[in-house]
Amino acid sequence: MAPPLLTLRDIHLTFGGTPLLEGADLSVTAGDRLCLVGRNGSGKSTLLKIVAGMVQADRGDRVMQTGVTMRYLPQEPDLSGFKDVLSYVEDGLNPGDDHYRALSLLGALGLDGTEDPARLSGGEARRAALARTLAPSPDILLLDEPTNHLDLPAIEWLEGELKSMRSAMVLISHDRRFLANLSRATIWLDRGATRRLEQSFAAFEDWRDQLLEQEETERHKLDRKIVAELDWVRHGVSGRRKRNMGRMRALQDLKTERREQRKVTGNVTLNVSEAETSSKLIAELKGVNKAYGDLTVLQDVSVKVQRGERLGIIGPNGAGKTTLLNVLTGKLEADSGSVRLGDNIALVKLDQKRESLDPEMTLQYALAGGSDKVTINGQPRHVMSYMKDFLFTPEQARSPLRVLSGGERGRLMLARALSKPSNVLVLDEPTNDLDLETLDLLQEMLADYPGTVLLVSHDRDFLDRVCTSVLGFEGEGRWQVYAGGYSDMVAQRGAGVEAKAAAKAVAKESAEKSEGAAPRAASKRKLSFKEKHALETLPKTMASLQDEIAKQQRILHDPQLFSKSPAKFRAATDALEKAGADLAKAEEQWLELEMLREEIEG
Numbered sequence: 001m002a003p004p005l006l007t008l009r010d011i012h013l014t015f016g017g018t019p020l021l022e023g024a025d026l027s028v029t030a031g032d033r034l035c036l037v038g039r040n041g042s043g044k045s046t047l048l049k050i051v052a053g054m055v056q057a058d059r060g061d062r063v064m065q066t067g068v069t070m071r072y073l074p075q076e077p078d079l080s081g082f083k084d085v086l087s088y089v090e091d092g093l094n095p096g097d098d099h100y101r102a103l104s105l106l107g108a109l110g111l112d113g114t115e116d117p118a119r120l121s122g123g124e125a126r127r128a129a130l131a132r133t134l135a136p137s138p139d140i141l142l143l144d145e146p147t148n149h150l151d152l153p154a155i156e157w158l159e160g161e162l163k164s165m166r167s168a169m170v171l172i173s174h175d176r177r178f179l180a181n182l183s184r185a186t187i188w189l190d191r192g193a194t195r196r197l198e199q200s201f202a203a204f205e206d207w208r209d210q211l212l213e214q215e216e217t218e219r220h221k222l223d224r225k226i227v228a229e230l231d232w233v234r235h236g237v238s239g240r241r242k243r244n245m246g247r248m249r250a251l252q253d254l255k256t257e258r259r260e261q262r263k264v265t266g267n268v269t270l271n272v273s274e275a276e277t278s279s280k281l282i283a284e285l286k287g288v289n290k291a292y293g294d295l296t297v298l299q300d301v302s303v304k305v306q307r308g309e310r311l312g313i314i315g316p317n318g319a320g321k322t323t324l325l326n327v328l329t330g331k332l333e334a335d336s337g338s339v340r341l342g343d344n345i346a347l348v349k350l351d352q353k354r355e356s357l358d359p360e361m362t363l364q365y366a367l368a369g370g371s372d373k374v375t376i377n378g379q380p381r382h383v384m385s386y387m388k389d390f391l392f393t394p395e396q397a398r399s400p401l402r403v404l405s406g407g408e409r410g411r412l413m414l415a416r417a418l419s420k421p422s423n424v425l426v427l428d429e430p431t432n433d434l435d436l437e438t439l440d441l442l443q444e445m446l447a448d449y450p451g452t453v454l455l456v457s458h459d460r461d462f463l464d465r466v467c468t469s470v471l472g473f474e475g476e477g478r479w480q481v482y483a484g485g486y487s488d489m490v491a492q493r494g495a496g497v498e499a500k501a502a503a504k505a506v507a508k509e510s511a512e513k514s515e516g517a518a519p520r521a522a523s524k525r526k527l528s529f530k531e532k533h534a535l536e537t538l539p540k541t542m543a544s545l546q547d548e549i550a551k552q553q554r555i556l557h558d559p560q561l562f563s564k565s566p567a568k569f570r571a572a573t574d575a576l577e578k579a580g581a582d583l584a585k586a587e588e589q590w591l592e593l594e595m596l597r598e599e600i601e602g
Contacts, residue, residue, distance in 0.1 A: 004029050005068050005140055005168060011050060011060035013043070020046060021057070022192030028140055032168040035179045035201050038189035040407030040435040044172050045075065047189060048142050051170065069094065069138040075145050077129035079117035085128045086113030092132040105131040108157055119532070121597060123149035123317070134161065141169045147178055148432065151317040152458050152497040174431060174439065176201065176461035205436075278423040279342040280307050282452050283328045288337035289477075290323055292592055297323045298334065299477030307342075307423075310446065310453040312463045314486065314497055315473030321456050322428075323595055324471070324479065328454065329426060332591055348422035350413055350430050359402035363392060366401060367415055374419050390415045407433045414442070423451035431459045460486045473497065531593055538590040545583040552576035 008026040012019070020043040028034065028051070038044050049055040050062065052072040064070075071092065082088040089102045106113050109127040120128065126149040133141065141162075147155050159181055162169065170187075173179055179201035186197040186204045197207050282305040290298040297320035305311055305328065313321050326332035329349075330341050368374050368383040376386070384394050390411045404412065410433040417425075425446075431439055443465050446453055457463055463470065464485035472489050474480050475498070482489040490496050555561065555572040562569040 002030055003065070006051065006064045006070075007061070008047075008051065009061040009063075011047070011057045011062075013046065013050070013055075013057050019192055021050075024060075024189065024192065024194045026051065026170075026187060026194060028168050028170060030139070030168055031166070033171075033182055033184040033200075034169065034187055035171045035173070035183035035185075035204075036187045036189060037172075037179075037201065037204060037436065039437060040411075040433075041405065042189050043192070044189055045144055047194075048072070048144055048170060048172060052142050068140065069136065070140040070142065071133045071136060071138040072142040073129055073133040073144055073146055075148065077125050077132075079120065079125055079128060082117050084113060085111055085115045085117060085120070085124075088117060088128055089113070089132040089135055093136055097136050101137075102131060102135045105135055105161075108161075109154060126150070127154070130158070134165070137165060138167055141165070141167045143169065144172045145174070145433075146171070147173055147175045147458070150458065152314065152460070153316050155458060155460075156496060174434060174436065175459055176436065176439075177459075180461075276344060276346070276423065278307055278344050278346070278451065281305075281340070281342040282307055282309070282345065282424060283330075283342065284338075284340040285327065285334075286338040286340075288327060288334045288339060290320075290327060290332075290335050291477075292595055295595075296477040297595065298327065298479070301337070301477075301479050303328075303471055303479070303481055305452065305454070307452055308450070310455065310466050310468045312467035312470040312485065313454065313456045314463065314470050314489070315479075316497055319473040320477070320595065321473075323591070325426065325428070325454060325456060326591060329424075331587070345424055346422050347424040347426060348417050348420045349426040350417040350428060360400050362398050362400060363387070363404070363412065364397040366412060367419070376419055377421075386415065386419070405433075407435060407438075410434045411438065418445075424454065425449065425451060426454045428456045429458070430455070431457060431462050464488075531596070534589065535593050535597065538586055538593070542583060542586050542590065545579050545586060548579040549576060549583065552579065 004027045006026075006028045008024065011021050011024040011026075013021040024043075024047060026047065036044050036048065046055060049072075050057055052070065053062070054072070079085070079088050082091065085106065086102065089106060090099060093099065093102065103113060106128070109131055111124065111127055111131070115124065115128075117125070117128075130146060133143070146158060150158065155175070155178060159178060162182055169182070171179060171182060183200045186199065186201050186207075188195045188197065188204070188208060195211070197204060199207070284304045286302050288298050288301045289296070301324070313324060315321050323332060327334050327339060329347055330339070333339075364372070364383050364387075367386065372383050373380045374383055374386050375381070384397060387394070387397065392408070392411070401409070401412070414430070414434075430442065434442070439462065443462065446466050453466070455463070455466060464487050467485045469484065470482050470486060470489050471479050472482055472493070480493075482492050484492075486496070552572045552575050556569070556576065558564075561572070
């Protein structure tokens, strides 16, 4: 048997006085396909950085064969200091590596290499980092959440690319289907230690549950033994008979063992606040069209959403999923066609625009405002109690949001959304950064939710588990309803979601360059500085206008206002009308820019 390319033995690491890793081991052999799984905060990314040599462990051994090449994909790549994306990717190549492979990979990921790194969106930066990591074809690939910011066509392309490579791999991902399709062995990082299963991720969850059940049985036996020994101490030693000191020491050892056992991290408790029942019809579109200039987003779209349905909206980046969602929920007017919305709709959207939250805001303020109470299903609860449902500690209550991990920010957004009464839930990429256990609970909550769910996601497994039907992008603004989840759609249409034509053209152009064909001039549309600035500032403008509307509405709620002060009544009415018009204009502008950004990234 060939010796391992890299080995970690008995790795220990402590952050801020709290042990993170306590005796973790990892061995990577040529051809390995390992997935590294564990709860958010268990130390997966840190362990991967120790493998990469970026973090030094407090104790333990890291041994790597001489000459082994390794590449690491970070969650937040840094492209500063490079004149364009191609320079960034080529900087990661070794002498003798194929420079045309860098171009080919960029093309397949929807980039052409001429982009300015300072103007890249988060998704584009992630794609550039993927190309830089894969281009050298290293001996070991370390990939931390490689599917983040990728749409379905890009995820399926990445799967095929990784399957074709000979590199050993260690993968961290929340995408079950991605892990099951690529892994051959599973490393479970749990309470600071690692356990290895020589099977793919598909077998992991049953294996994990068996281990936890066995562990609970052993803990119960230990508790019973301690109780029996304590009973002997109290009643088995009488008069002047000397105590059995050996047995007393054994009891102390048992109590120490029980005290030092690290319990499994608790589960998130998901309870959604329910509003009154909506009408049977939620929304109906008939022959709806919507375009932005020459770009047709919706073309003759017809769909009917009934109460209790779980509708998934599936398409590549730039297809118009956000526009379709906003037309379905009445936030955006169609250019033509019929849009009918139901009655008594109480809609809550899971906002994945986490940057809209002030990073200096405290966790408690984000959940409860200036109060120490939140209202769930009409019942007040202390914010500390509600925080515990989402695995936040009391010590985090006054922590600024900027210190939260990606998974913690994901749980915060869930907590904020589920606290609001609703009978329609709009979930836009809800699986981002959530660990597998929290995804399970979210899935169960949605299954029991009596209202309607509109879901946008690139997670194929989650779509299969949740959706009763999907609305799939067919190209050129056309959308088609399919019964079932993503796999059912693939079975019915014979193919999954395909990349948009523009992305295919870029990939084809890069392939021609790699084959020595004459390169064609590439003119990729980019957001201007003014457009980027507007995208960043418009959310604050809209929030300010909403506050102004609420302020004027409070003034007008006084039934005696007109009789007491007609001038004040007219001023408040005019201000309310102006703020409403300005808000509608700002929302329309933001939607157009967001659609343009999505189209460019696609």
